[in-house]
Amino acid sequence: METQLALEKWPHEISTVIIGAKNEHGGSRSHSIEIGGQKSLPLLFKEGVIPNKPKIAFEVWDIAPVDWDSELVSAYGKSIKDPFAWVDKCVNDFKAELLCLKMQGAHPDSGDKGAEESAKFVSELLSRTGVPLIIIGCENDVKDNLIMPLISEAAKKERCLIGCAVQDNYKTLAASALADGHTIIAQSPIDINIAKQLNILISDIGLAFERIVMDPTIGSLGYGLEYAYSIMERARLAALSGDKSLASPFICFVGQEAWKAKEAKASANQGIIWEVITASSLIQSGADLLVMRHPKAIEKVNNFIEMLYKG
Amino acid sequence: MQKFQVTFLPDNLTVSVDKDKTILSAAISAGIYINSTCGGDGICGKCRVVVNKGEVTSQPNGIITALDKKANIYLACLTSIQSDLEVIIPESSRLNFDKLTPGELEERLSGLYSKAEDIWTQDEKIGEKVFKHSPFVTKIYLDLPKPTLEDNLSDLERLYRALRRFEAFPVIQTGLFNIRQLGQLLRDYEWKVTVTLGKRNNTVEIVLIEPKDTTGNNFGLSFDIGTTTISGQLINLNSNKILGTKAAYNQQAAFGGDVITRIVHAAKPDGLKHLHNAVSDTMNQIIRELVLEHNVDLNDVNCMVCSGNTTMIHLLLNMDPAHIRREPYVATANFLPVLRAAEADININSRGLLYCVPGVSSYVGGDTTSGVLSSGIYQKDQPCILIDIGTNGEIVLGNKEFLVACAASAGPAFEGSGVTSGMRASSGAIQKISINKGDFNVKYSTIGDKKPCGICGSGYIDLLSEMLDAGIIDKSGKIKAECSRIRQSDSGLEFVICFGNKTESGRDIVINEADIENLKRSKGAIYSAASILVKHLGLDFTCIHKFYIAGGFGTYLDIDKAIKIGLLPDMERSKFVFIGNSSLAGSRQVLLSAQAMSLADKLASKITYFELSVDPAYMEEYSQALFFPHTDLAKFPTVKFNG
Numbered sequence: 031m032e033t034q035l036a037l038e039k040w041p042h043e044i045s046t047v048i049i050g051a052k053n054e055h056g057g058s059r060s061h062s063i064e065i066g067g068q069k070s071l072p073l074l075f076k077e078g079v080i081p082n083k084p085k086i087a088f089e090v091w092d093i094a095p096v097d098w099d100s101e102l103v104s105a106y107g108k109s110i111k112d113p114f115a116w117v118d119k120c121v122n123d124f125k126a127e128l129l130c131l132k133m134q135g136a137h138p139d140s141g142d143k144g145a146e147e148s149a150k151f152v153s154e155l156l157s158r159t160g161v162p163l164i165i166i167g168c169e170n171d172v173k174d175n176l177i178m179p180l181i182s183e184a185a186k187k188e189r190c191l192i193g194c195a196v197q198d199n200y201k202t203l204a205a206s207a208l209a210d211g212h213t214i215i216a217q218s219p220i221d222i223n224i225a226k227q228l229n230i231l232i233s234d235i236g237l238a239f240e241r242i243v244m245d246p247t248i249g250s251l252g253y254g255l256e257y258a259y260s261i262m263e264r265a266r267l268a269a270l271s272g273d274k275s276l277a278s279p280f281i282c283f284v285g286q287e288a289w290k291a292k293e294a295k296a297s298a299n300q301g302i303i304w305e306v307i308t309a310s311s312l313i314q315s316g317a318d319l320l321v322m323r324h325p326k327a328i329e330k331v332n333n334f335i336e337m338l339y340k341g
Numbered sequence: 342m343q344k345f346q347v348t349f350l351p352d353n354l355t356v357s358v359d360k361d362k363t364i365l366s367a368a369i370s371a372g373i374y375i376n377s378t379c380g381g382d383g384i385c386g387k388c389r390v391v392v393n394k395g396e397v398t399s400q401p402n403g404i405i406t407a408l409d410k411k412a413n414i415y416l417a418c419l420t421s422i423q424s425d426l427e428v429i430i431p432e433s434s435r436l437n438f439d440k441l442t443p444g445e446l447e448e449r450l451s452g453l454y455s456k457a458e459d460i461w462t463q464d465e466k467i468g469e470k471v472f473k474h475s476p477f478v479t480k481i482y483l484d485l486p487k488p489t490l491e492d493n494l495s496d497l498e499r500l501y502r503a504l505r506r507f508e509a510f511p512v513i514q515t516g517l518f519n520i521r522q523l524g525q526l527l528r529d530y531e532w533k534v535t536v537t538l539g540k541r542n543n544t545v546e547i548v549l550i551e552p553k554d555t556t557g558n559n560f561g562l563s564f565d566i567g568t569t570t571i572s573g574q575l576i577n578l579n580s581n582k583i584l585g586t587k588a589a590y591n592q593q594a595a596f597g598g599d600v601i602t603r604i605v606h607a608a609k610p611d612g613l614k615h616l617h618n619a620v621s622d623t624m625n626q627i628i629r630e631l632v633l634e635h636n637v638d639l640n641d642v643n644c645m646v647c648s649g650n651t652t653m654i655h656l657l658l659n660m661d662p663a664h665i666r667r668e669p670y671v672a673t674a675n676f677l678p679v680l681r682a683a684e685a686d687i688n689i690n691s692r693g694l695l696y697c698v699p700g701v702s703s704y705v706g707g708d709t710t711s712g713v714l715s716s717g718i719y720q721k722d723q724p725c726i727l728i729d730i731g732t733n734g735e736i737v738l739g740n741k742e743f744l745v746a747c748a749a750s751a752g753p754a755f756e757g758s759g760v761t762s763g764m765r766a767s768s769g770a771i772q773k774i775s776i777n778k779g780d781f782n783v784k785y786s787t788i789g790d791k792k793p794c795g796i797c798g799s800g801y802i803d804l805l806s807e808m809l810d811a812g813i814i815d816k817s818g819k820i821k822a823e824c825s826r827i828r829q830s831d832s833g834l835e836f837v838i839c840f841g842n843k844t845e846s847g848r849d850i851v852i853n854e855a856d857i858e859n860l861k862r863s864k865g866a867i868y869s870a871a872s873i874l875v876k877h878l879g880l881d882f883t884c885i886h887k888f889y890i891a892g893g894f895g896t897y898l899d900i901d902k903a904i905k906i907g908l909l910p911d912m913e914r915s916k917f918v919f920i921g922n923s924s925l926a927g928s929r930q931v932l933l934s935a936q937a938m939s940l941a942d943k944l945a946s947k948i949t950y951f952e953l954s955v956d957p958a959y960m961e962e963y964s965q966a967l968f969f970p971h972t973d974l975a976k977f978p979t980v981k982f983n984g
Contacts, residue, residue: 201821223964226972231815275974 037077040270043069044318045240045277046082047213049128050162051189056211059188060160063128065243065318066279071266072316073338083339084313086328087128087164087321088120089285092143092151093135098323099295101302105325113151114158121161124328130164130321131155136177137168149180156185164191164281164321166215171199182206191215191281194245197228204235215281217245220257222265222276229275242278243319250287250294250308258282259315266316280316284309285323302327310334342553347426349373350393361529361552364390364397364428365417365691366640372629376434381418381683381691382518388417389434395426400521418518418691472934476578478539478548478644478694480556481507485532496523500550504536515547516692526552537643539694540935541679548643548692558641560584562628562689563928565708566620566649566657567591568600568732569753570765570893572925573627575635575642581933584635586925587627588765588893590758592619593656598753599732600652600704604666607656617659621686624657628688642689645682646932648698648924650706650733650748651675657685658697665703675700675945698931698941702950705746709735710945711927713744714937716889716920719944723886724878726871728909729923730755730798730892734867737948738874738885744948745878749870754863755798756893760856761832764795766895769845771800771838773897776807781824783838788895794845796838796852799894801860804852806902808836809969809982816969816982818857832856864908865966871910872966873959877951882910891923904980907970911977 046067051057063085069078094111095103109115120126131152135143143151152165165181167174179202182192193215195203200216207214216232218225225244233239246265248258262280269277288294288308294301305327309320313335322328343360347367356371365388368375376387386404392413399405399420417434483503486492494502497520501513526534530552537549537559559578564571572588593616596606607613632639647657651672655662658680660673682688682695698707698714709729718725720741727737734751737744757763757770764770769791775784785800787793796804808814813822813836820827820834827836833854841847875882888909890898900917903909909917920926930937953959970977 197817198819223967223972227817227968230968230972230974231817234816273973273975275972 035076038071038074040069040078042270042272042274042277043067043078044266044269044279045242047191047240047243047279049164049189049191049213051187051211055189056187057189058156058160059162061127061162062189063162069270071270072314082318083335084317085128085319086309086331087130087319088124088126088325088328089130089132089283089321089323090116090120091132091134092148093141095134096140099289099301101295101298102289102323114155117155117159117161120325121159124325126161128164128319129159129161130166132166133168133177133181135168136173137170138173140168142173143177145177145180148177149184152181153184156188162190163188164193164215164319166193169194171196175199175202178203179206182210182212185212186210189213191243193217193243193281195228195232197224197231200228200232201235204232204237207241208235208237213241213243215243215245216278217247220247220249220254220261222261222268225261225265226273226275229278233275239274239278243281244276244278245281245283248282248284248287248308248312250284250291251304251311252293253287253291255308255311259311262312262315262317279318280312281319281321282309282312282317283321284312285321285327288327289323302330306330306334313338345395345422345425347371347395347422347428350427350429352430358422359552360423361421361526363418364392364415364420364422364426367422368417368428368430369639369688369691372639373430373435375417375430382516383416383419383521386416387434389414389431390417390420391415391429391431392420393427393429396423397421397426398423421522472930472936472940474581474933475935476559476644477561477646477696477932477935477938478537478559478578480535480537480559480643482535482554482556483533485527485534487532496527500534500536500547504538513545513547514541518692519547519550523550526550539644539679540938541694546694548694549690555641558638560637560642561932562631562642562645563925563932564624564645564647564649565711565922565925565928566624566647566653567708567756567893567924568603568650568653569594569598569756569758570731571620571623571627572893572922573624573631574925574929575628575631575637576929576932578643578933583929584637585631587631588767589623589627590765591653592623594753594758595619598759599750600650601666603656604652604662607662613656613659613661616656617686620653620657625686625688639688640690642693644694644696644932645687645689646696646698646928648706648708648711648928650708650735651700651703652706654697654700654706659685670703672700672703675702676942696931696938698928699945701746701945701948704733704748704952705735705948705950707941707945708924708927709737709746710941710948711925711931712889712891712923713737713739713927713944713948714941715923715926715930716891718887718889719744719947721886724880724884725887725889726875726885727889727891727923728867728871730867730890730894730908732756734863734870736867736871736874738878738880739948740886744944745874745951746948747870747874747951747953749866749953751863751866752859754856754859755801757795757797757801760796760801760859761835761853762795762838762850763801763856764797766797766799766893769794770797770895771795771850772797772803772895773899774800774803774807774838776811776813778811781811781813781822781826783826785838792845793839793843793850795850797895798892799898801852802903802906802908803899804838805857805860805969806899806905808852809905812982814857814969818854818861818969820854820857861967861969864906865963868907868910868971869959869962869966870953873953873956873962874951876958877956882912885912885916888912888917889923890917890919891921893922894919904977905970905982907966907968907977907980911970911979
């Protein structure tokens with residue numbers, strides 16, 4: 031006798047977020063990326079529609095990173111010294127469909143690049159590549175409030191995903207995203223309530239819930255992965271049950287977290303394994319967008335996604 | 342009646358008193374506090390005074406020695422005045438209160454918050470006429486038949502016989518003090534005396550026997566002893582008329598803002614004494630101002646009823662509250678017998694009675710019992726809820742069949758304490774605010790239409806709601822707008838409600854981001870406690886028939902705005918009833934009716950205490966409530982902001 035699956039029917043769905051605007055939408059991207067839109071818990075294909083697979087973005091910086099592990103640096107070779115060459119390598123050699131550009135060079139400790147210089151860099155990058163962009167600041171609130179409005183303006187109509195808005199500093203970024211047609215990352219410190227509050231605050235500024243992607247803040251394997259896992263699961267359950275203010279897709283900064291672990295640096299290949307296991311666990315807790323570093327890890331996770339979604 | 346002048350030294354205060362009054366009562370009339378632990382029974386021997394000049398009669402006692410007599414030392418409570426007198430009150434006979442150096446006294450009395458102020462309360466009449474009038478202490482005038490050879494009952498039995506004609510008293514008790522002076526008193530005043538009868542649980546006590554008819558002068562006090570605010574009311578026990586209501590900040594605030602820090606302080610050397618003195622000082626201050634203003638002799642204030650949380654009552658009675666804080670959280674006493682006010686160092690008539698409304702548990706005290714009594718939820722058919730928006734934020738849910746109470750530690754923000762421009766709901770407090778959406782101009786009205794001095798609880802509720810509506814703050818309480826009224830301060834951005842050129846003190850009246858955070862935590866604690874209590878009983882807010890909102894909010898509370906900021910649940914507005922200070926009203930009912938007194942006892946035993954901290958959902962519910970109005974917008978469907 032065939033086993034009957036007990037299926038849950040959810041009344042609501044996760045919002046669909048589009049990153050990157052093609053010509054017909056006023057932008058210049060070669061394609062756009064769609065995430066979210068599912069009506070079920072992760073991978074339970076029988077419960078509801080899951081229209082989009084999780085997507086992976088390659089993390090690139092506007093300056094050559096100084097603290098990246100040698101295994102990462104060697105994966106990109108010389109190109110990592112030059113941001114444009116680095117981007118080209120991701121797109122041409124590793125077939126990157128999405129890039130996550132971090133404006134680290136603007137950080138007071140890493141060059142302190144001005145707003146105009148940063149904005150100019152972004153315009154040039156946009157003219158060199160057609161891949162949709164995620165752009166995040168340098169994680170210094172004061173500096174981000176100076177550079178992000180200009181960067182946002184330089185990328186006007188390209189429908190980038192810009193970040194990261196936090197509870198104490200979301201207004202400038204949200205206003206820029208609203209004015210220039212971008213979507214926004216709302217980052218909360220592994221706290222479902224703050225995640226929710228921040229989404230409401232951002233939507234109060236006028237940015238619809240459909241233009242918000244949540245960064246729940248994750249930890250890598252062995253460094254709090256399970257906390258992130260359960261927060262994401264709880265938020266997803268609430269969203270599918272009808273809480274609109276939590277119904278945004280998740281972005282997870284896997285690369286930066288995995289490569290922080292001392293185990294990742296312990297021996298060859300272990301960093302890749304650390305990144306892959308962190309990413310694949312988070313996919314099962316509902317991650318829609320993964321920002322990763324090592325091309326091999328990205329390849330493995332992409333294969334994993336293909337396998338899961340084969341049907 | 343013959344009057345004599347009594348001068349007290351070294352104070353050099355003179356009062357005019359009737360012949361035969363005791364020196365102790367003359368001193369009380371003069372506003373001098375003599376130590377009298379036994380309350381005038383002539384037992385403690387603490388009220389030793391030196392009679393410099395003049396004639397007195399003194400009852401024999403075992404305390405004054407022959408040597409004392411040579412030095413003209415008498416016990417003030419047993420010595421009656423027979424001529425003009427000059428009396429020295431030595432330092433050792435004075436209450437601690439006056440032992441302080443002028444500097445200390447200054448600090449204790451006028452420190453942070455000085456004098457008691459008149460307060461305006463919502464509806465002085467709540468619960469009036471519910472109970473039969475039979476006050477805590479009654480005065481009865483007796484014109485006794487003189488004894489004859491045929492009618493040769495003893496003096497005391499004669500008195501009892503006359504009393505039994507008035508009411509059927511089960512037991513009558515009389516202090517030896519009264520019996521000793523009885524024989525002389527009756528004969529001196531031709532058998533015409535006034536007897537003051539007080540209720541002591543199930544017995545009746547003759548508190549005092551005075552010459553002639555003084556039945557017209559019978560006053561009592563009702564008190565609400567809050568962690569942050571103490572309110573007192575002077576009441577004419579014959580007419581039930583409230584003569585005045587005053588409030589002052591509890592001077593214990595100097596030792597910590599909440600009951601737990603107070604309990605911790607009580608364990609320090611002299612800590613309990615400090616706390617006890619602080620609360621009795623505050624109450625004596627209120628009493629002194631009430632009697633002075635209303636021309637009442639302190640000797641005619643014969644009784645008082647206090648409602649307070651369990652810790653406050655322990656501190657008032659100088660009982661160690663240490664075990665309230667330790668598992669399994671047991672108080673020394675929740676039900677207290679009727680005591681003498683003097684035993685708690687409260688200065689009214691030295692034999693005056695003190696009753697504390699019984700409490701439910703260590704964290705739900707007599708103030709809640711009083712609230713249940715005065716709100717009347719104990720007799721409703723449908724479940725109702727009583728929310729006391731005070732420092733301990735007690736909440737009671739129930740009807741005539743069951744009553745469950747919990748306490749949320751809300752903090753004193755809505756009592757105007759711990760917030761930059763906060764104040765009580767007294768004269769000059771801004772209680773109503775509206776803000777223009779375009780230019781952020783502020784319109785306000787103050788209590789008594791005075792120049793603004795600060796903002797009271799209802800003002801803060803209005804202010805938060807208006808700031809949200811005008812888009813000055815976002816839903817997390819951060820100031821997001823820019824205008825000439827917004828500027829940087831030490832505690833984040835601040836918004837100026839009223840500039841110094843229009844205020845009483847000349848200082849700007851402001852609210853800053855730290856204040857907003859404070860108020861947000863307070864309202865979050867109260868809302869989440871109510872919500873958990875309702876859930877715990879398997880109900881939800883829609884099942885609640887009436888919401889009684891209590892608190893020292895003055896005359897005005899905008900329910901709609903209280904809902905908008907998420908302090909109260911989003912329910913039909915007609916279900917809300919604002920009842921003012923329900924604890925003070927309950928004290929008054931108990932003071933004025935024996936029926937209410939016995940009901941308060943029953944209610945306190947009937948209310949079930951629910952400990953919030955054992956409910957794992959509480960913290961989650963609380964953090965969800967730290968938002969305006971709430972993180973779960975679905976719980977506040979009617980709340981819409983324009984900003």
